[in-house]
Amino acid sequence: MIVLARGGGPVPARRTGRSVVDVPQQQRVRRSSRQRDAVQASLAGTDAFVSAQDLYASMREQGNPIGLATVYRALQGMVEDAEVDVLRTDDGEAVYRRCSPSHHHHLVCRRCGRTVEVEGPDVEAWASSVAAAHGFSDPDHVVEVFGTCAECHAAQDAEAARRS
Template sequence: MIQKRSTWQKTAVREALEATPGFVSAQELYQQLLLQGQKIGLTTVYRALADLAQQGEADALSSADSETKYRSCTTEHHHHLICRRCGVAVEFELPGFEAAAEALAGKEGFTQVSHTIELYGICVNCGVSD
């Protein structure tokens, strides 16, 4: 199946992603779009998400046991605190760490250093037990 690369599809994917509080897989987002009555293919959703991630408009999170999940994101550097159960993500900054990491890499003679920090836990909502 050949699909034209059109912008409304990407816009629809971006909007659906922005409306989602946590990380979602392409499959989940595709289901949401279908429910909204969007005529969009799963392949298009995958491609749009990959594009958004590449352009820094979305975070891509891949874990060993599941498919890649995406989240609408600020393009500025930040880290994530992610709920293992519901996938909700909180963004945070660690200015002290940034400086320390830069100093350490510089000391070792490394350039173009980058990092990703993702902390996993159980969020307030999921942590409430009966």
Template sequence: MTEHVIRQTKQKDAVRKALHASGDFVTAQELHRQLEDEGSTIGLATVYRQLNMLAQVGQADTIQLNGSQMFRMCDDRTHHHHLVCTKCGRTVEIEPPDETWLRKTAAAHGFTVSSHTLELFGLCKDCQMAQ
């Protein structure tokens, strides 16, 4: 059996630290710009690769928002769900509906549940007040 080894590099560390510091969902372009502003010479393609790798191994969440793939480093390794502001990207982890409700809803439509994700999108209080 081949074990997948994840090498630790300076660039990988920089992406991981910047994603963790951002707190909310960000695009690869936003994270790349932030790294450049801090003096990093990391390329955009490298940022994309590192973010996708983090998502693939379960160390970061990823969602699609307004046609862009967005990433967020989550400290909690358990299954979780989010409220996401569609304007500023602010993110709050929330409790999902219970498993019984999920399975009952699926069964009512002739489905079985193999997995689920739940992301609620809207405007946070600050963005609502700014309108």
């Protein structure tokens, strides 16, 4: 199920709720390939979320003869191995970004897509409290907070001032 955020912007992709820690190590290790390494290197070169098509185009511009299907397979494998985060834009397109391996949350700008990783001890406490109140244990969660970054907010204010 994909939940679309009001006001547009990326939204969290479907999550299984199964932690990578729950998967035995031998099942998580994938054989490295030249193509997968190239996709990883391209993702490492940006802090923004990027679509498979944009990543493919960038890699082709840099002279890499990789195919689009290979980019998709590599990204899917990296999602399954918890090496990248995936969000869905308001039009349903998946976008990807390498993220830190520790548990974290995201602040996402609705206008430009800029994303900031944040740690949230208050969110962790809240998730545990809500789970316990409903008889659940060992809660897992994904939190994506959408808003407008400072740069986009300033641009909005400048545009509004010009119109006045």
